Amino acid sequence: xxxxxxxxxxxxxLRNKDSILWSLFFALALxxxxxxxxxxxxxxxxxxxxxxxxxxxEEEFGSGNMSDLLKELEYEDGTKLLNIKSVDxxxxxxxxxxxxxxxxxxxxxxxxxxxxxxxxxxxxxxSILGSVVSVLREYSSIIVETIKKDPAMxxxxxxSFGDETKELVESNGISGNNKDPYVTYFYNLIxxxxxxxxxxxxxxxxxxxxxxxxxxxxxxxxxxxxxxxEIAGLLSAAIIKIAITIIGLCYFCFVLxxxxxxxxxxxxxxxILATLLGLSLGFFVGHIxxxxxxxxxxxxxxxxxxxxxxxxxxxxxxxxxxxVKCPIINRINPSAVISDAFYALNMYGVSxxxxxxxxxxxxxxxxxxxxxxxxxxxxxxASL
Amino acid sequence: MAQTVVEINNLVKRYKxxxxxxxxxxxxxxxxIFGLLGPNGSGKTTTINCLLSLxxxxxxxxxxxxEKMHPSxxxxxxxxxxxxxxxxxxxxxxVYENVEYFCGLYIKDKKLxxxxxxxxxxxxxxxxxxKFYPKKLSGGLLRRLxxxxxxxxxxxxxxxxxxxxxxDPQSRNRILEGIAKLNQNGATIIYTSHYMEEVxxxxxxxxxxxxxxxxxxxxxxxxxxxxxxxxSIVVNVRRxxxxxxxxxxxxxxxxxxxxLNDTLTVKCSGGKHNITHVSEYFEKNGIDYDRxxxxxxxxxxxxxxxxxxxxxxxx
Numbered sequence: 001x002x003x004x005x006x007x008x009x010x011x012x013x014l015r016n017k018d019s020i021l022w023s024l025f026f027a028l029a030l031x032x033x034x035x036x037x038x039x040x041x042x043x044x045x046x047x048x049x050x051x052x053x054x055x056x057x058e059e060e061f062g063s064g065n066m067s068d069l070l071k072e073l074e075y076e077d078g079t080k081l082l083n084i085k086s087v088d089x090x091x092x093x094x095x096x097x098x099x100x101x102x103x104x105x106x107x108x109x110x111x112x113x114x115x116x117x118x119x120x121x122x123x124x125x126x127s128i129l130g131s132v133v134s135v136l137r138e139y140s141s142i143i144v145e146t147i148k149k150d151p152a153m154x155x156x157x158x159x160s161f162g163d164e165t166k167e168l169v170e171s172n173g174i175s176g177n178n179k180d181p182y183v184t185y186f187y188n189l190i191x192x193x194x195x196x197x198x199x200x201x202x203x204x205x206x207x208x209x210x211x212x213x214x215x216x217x218x219x220x221x222x223x224x225x226x227x228x229x230e231i232a233g234l235l236s237a238a239i240i241k242i243a244i245t246i247i248g249l250c251y252f253c254f255v256l257x258x259x260x261x262x263x264x265x266x267x268x269x270x271x272i273l274a275t276l277l278g279l280s281l282g283f284f285v286g287h288i289x290x291x292x293x294x295x296x297x298x299x300x301x302x303x304x305x306x307x308x309x310x311x312x313x314x315x316x317x318x319x320x321x322x323x324v325k326c327p328i329i330n331r332i333n334p335s336a337v338i339s340d341a342f343y344a345l346n347m348y349g350v351s352x353x354x355x356x357x358x359x360x361x362x363x364x365x366x367x368x369x370x371x372x373x374x375x376x377x378x379x380x381x382a383s384l
Numbered sequence: 385m386a387q388t389v390v391e392i393n394n395l396v397k398r399y400k401x402x403x404x405x406x407x408x409x410x411x412x413x414x415x416x417i418f419g420l421l422g423p424n425g426s427g428k429t430t431t432i433n434c435l436l437s438l439x440x441x442x443x444x445x446x447x448x449x450x451e452k453m454h455p456s457x458x459x460x461x462x463x464x465x466x467x468x469x470x471x472x473x474x475x476x477x478x479v480y481e482n483v484e485y486f487c488g489l490y491i492k493d494k495k496l497x498x499x500x501x502x503x504x505x506x507x508x509x510x511x512x513x514x515k516f517y518p519k520k521l522s523g524g525l526l527r528r529l530x531x532x533x534x535x536x537x538x539x540x541x542x543x544x545x546x547x548x549x550x551x552d553p554q555s556r557n558r559i560l561e562g563i564a565k566l567n568q569n570g571a572t573i574i575y576t577s578h579y580m581e582e583v584x585x586x587x588x589x590x591x592x593x594x595x596x597x598x599x600x601x602x603x604x605x606x607x608x609x610x611x612x613x614x615x616s617i618v619v620n621v622r623r624x625x626x627x628x629x630x631x632x633x634x635x636x637x638x639x640x641x642x643x644l645n646d647t648l649t650v651k652c653s654g655g656k657h658n659i660t661h662v663s664e665y666f667e668k669n670g671i672d673y674d675r676x677x678x679x680x681x682x683x684x685x686x687x688x689x690x691x692x693x694x695x696x697x698x699x
Contacts, residue, residue, distance in 0.1 A: 004488030008477065015476040207474075210438040214472035218533065221436050221466045222489035223458035380440035380455050383399055384433055 001224060005232035009207075013200055013240045023196040024244045027189055028251055034185045035256045050125055051083045051103045053092035057110035065143075066109050066136055073132070082132070096120055105129045112140040186258050187342035193248050194274035194338055195304050197241040201282020202300050204233035205372065211290040211381045226376055230283075234369070238279055245275045266350050273361045274338040280368035281334050287375035290383075304335070311336035337361050386413040388450065389541055389572045390435065395444035397430055397596070404430045405441070406596040412574060412589075417567050419587030420576040421683065427596040428576040429469065432545050435574075436466065448541070462490055465539030465571075469546045471530045473518050480505065480514040483532045490537035504536035508562060524555025531559065535566060542566060543574045548582060560586055580683040590683065594691050604683065611689040612639060613681045617650040617662045620674040624648055628671065635661050 013019065054067050073081035085095070085103065092106040096118065104125040108116035117133040119126040146154050206212045208229045210220035219229065249271055252258045260267050285300045310333050312319030319336060322329050330336040341357035348354060390412040397405040405427050412418045420428050433439040435446055437455040446453045448460045473482045484501045491497045505511050508528040518526060527547060535542060544563060548556045560582060567573050577583055583590055584604060591601040600607055608614075624643050632641045632648070637655030641648070652658040659678045666673055 001488065001492055004485065008474075008481065008485045008488070011481065012474055012476040210433075214468055214470045215474060217438060217468055218466060218472040218486060219489065220438055221461060221464065222486070223462040224489045225458075380437055382440055384439060 002228065002232050005224070005229055006236050009204075009233045010236035010240065012207075013203075013237050016200075016203075019200055020244070022199065023193055023241065024248060027193045027196075027248050031186060031189050031248070031252055031256060031258075034189065035258070038185060049080045049083045050105075050128065051085065052129065053085045053087050053095055053103045053106045055089045055092055055106060055108045055110055056086060057112070066112060066115070066140065069136070069139070070107070070132070081128075092118075107133060107136070109136075113144050115140055183258060183260060183346065184343075186252055186260070187346060188339065189252075190245070190249060190271050191274060191335065191338045191342060192308070193245050194271060194278045195281070195308065195335055197237070197245075197275045197278035198282030198285065198300055198304060198334075199297075200237040200241055201234075201279040201284075202286040202296060204230055204237060204283055205286035205376060206293060206296070207233065209376070211384055212286075212296075213293065217384070227373055230373065230376055234279065234283060238276060241275045241279055242272050245271045260346075263345055263350055266345055266354070270338075270341050270345060270358065270361075273358060273365070274341065277334050277338060277361050277365045277368070280365045280372070283372040284368040287372045290381070307333045307335035311339045331360060332364065334364060337364055386415055388412070389414050389416075389448065390418075390574070391445075391447040391450075392431070392435065393445045395431070395434060395441055395446065397427075397434060397439065397441045404596050405434070405444075408444070408593070408596060408598060410591055410598065410601070412572060414572055415567070415570070416589055417563070417573040417575060417587045419583035419590040420574060420593065421578070421580065421583050421590055421687070422593040422599075423578055426594045428593065429545060430596070431593075432543055432574070432576060435543070436461075436464065462537075463540045465534045465537065465542040467531050467534035467542065467544045467547050469549065471518075471526045473526075473529055473533060475518050478515050478517055479510055479521070479529055479532075482518070482529060483536050486533040487536035500536050500538060504532040507535070507565075508532045509558065524551050524558075527551050527555060527559060528562075531562065535571075539571065541572045541574070543576075545576050546578070547575075548577070548579065556582070580687070584683050592683075592687055592690065599690050600686065607683065607686045608681050611681060611686050612653045613651050613685055613689060614654055615652045615658050616679045616681070616685075617652065617659050617676065618679060619648040619650070619662065619666070619676045620646060621648055621666075621671065622646050622674075624671070628669070631669075632662065632665060635665065 052070075054070060056067050067084065067086065070082050071080075071084055075081060085092075087095070089106070089108070089110075092103070095102045096106055097120070101120065104119070106116075106118040107129070108118065115133055115136050117129055119129065143154065205216075207215050208219040208224075208226055210217040220226070246268065249268060253260065253264070281303070282300060285303060286296065288299070291299065308314060310318060310322055310329060319330065319339070322333075322336070330340070337357065337360045341354065341361055344351060344354040344357050388411055390410065392411075393409050395405045395408040396403070408427065408431065410418075410420075410431075420431065422428050430439065434441045435448070435453070437446075437453055437457070448457075449463060451457070451460060453460055474485065477485060480501065483504055484497065487497055487501050487504070491500060505514060508531050510525055510528050510532065513521060513525060513529075518529065521529065531544075531547060542563075547563075548559055551559065563573060563575065563586060575583065575587060587604070589601070589603055590607060592599045592607070600610055602610070629641050629643055629648075632638060632650055635650075635658075637652045637658055638650055639653050640651040643649075650658070650662055655661075659676065663676055665671075666676075
């Protein structure tokens, strides 16, 4: 009986054109569009030299060497990454605040233990400068440590930075494989595919509950155990949705050749777990109340779109705002949890933060599934 | 003595203030085609839903095959087949796959399942459409698929909830013939409808319900015997005076006379030669008429007389 339900639910899911269209082809089309639109913009911005003002300090070590390091940065084709104007802070601000700014930002090296970046607007250039400054901060902390522990070693340490400057451009994704912000769109797209799995999840209880559909009435009249039925349905939907996510990811990686960084197995793992979370969300929503199919779809759409908005998929700062005002929403909002996992993987690699996000995904998936199953226990309805 | 397949006692179902079933009861014996008749909103579908444990109820008792029915009685559920009022199939599965799927919820054995599915498809005569998806089927074929999905596992009790709604006359006849055949093959049938002609044609015993209550129950003849009207004489006559109407009223066994739109309707209670008496009156008084005929009461007359309203909504 399990195999009958499983294979037929599999067929139903596979032949559901709307579901396949929205969760796979729409995502692929959107990814292709992103690739054409953003990649060319990004590549145009690439390999162009950025004008930047550097304000140096008067320390014996540090800022001068840092400034030299910046001058050495270049793209693979030898183009200089930065065109540095060494000025004082007042002059730098004038350049930045001019009607047509002559510089993209100011790197303040007056205190190398607290290197600052001043920019007027966010964008690709400021993002590149941000990456540069974050590496400079790492170097500066090494210099400060070396001064404290073994000042004699400082020259060789600074010399070693010189050897590493070319690697700095590549290893930090500045040389054409920048993960941020271009790849972020694809992370969001994968998150969208995952959350779209909820549309399949909601159909499972609908097909076996008498108060939700005519087919549900028929299944409810049969001797089949409803929980058994739903688990079979969940399994078949999970296989299809995971396959869709993997196809989407493979398309992005191998056809569009999007470089998601070096943690591919974890990227796939995150996407699969995120898909299961999306599915379980739909499954849970499918058990709430006794709404019509249309009302339930609208409710789910509201949860998915609202959740997406709250997680910053549409307006980037919302998630931070929610984190300050009501952090619990970020813990239980599937979109927020999924985007956080991708963000952690993107920014910090396989780190503690990433594992924490994965644990949240897993726990939420289990909670939604178990709650759905509890609500699904065989019962008679007060009205049909 | 035939086994009691369904027994409902003092069933009460309320939807807030509305009493949908008011101390309702019935008994259905093995091998019967039991007609549950009533106008829209009379409580037929509520009764069926309670019977299937889909709906909870406030009071009363339901027994199937002599055992108390409740939602977890899978053993009892496996002996029932349901053909719901609305077509309940998956659009993504073909005709064959749909029947196989619903049959598979009852039968585990693959060989037996295959045999049952093929027999059900053959039975409702949709073998030519096995590979069709439901969206490609006509209304009549869809209804037949709906039936095949409900009967494939060869249930002992089959519930048909208004299976001929919005079906063309040809398909309706096929469906009714099929139901009669299922009964001949041993299934007990519950047939709900507000089409009295179907119930009259098909059912051995009929229960008429209205406002959640049993209004009358019995065989067709028993029900017809419950009412005053035993025969209606209809005469197509162009001119008929009030005086003549009063004369007709005076005839033996006549209890009601109406003359409307050149049609005289004479209702009689008892008596064997009512039509002769009426035609003799016309001849004696030299009144010409076009046609005279006698009609026996229908279930609609039964319902009309008992409840004072039409059984079927005016269409």
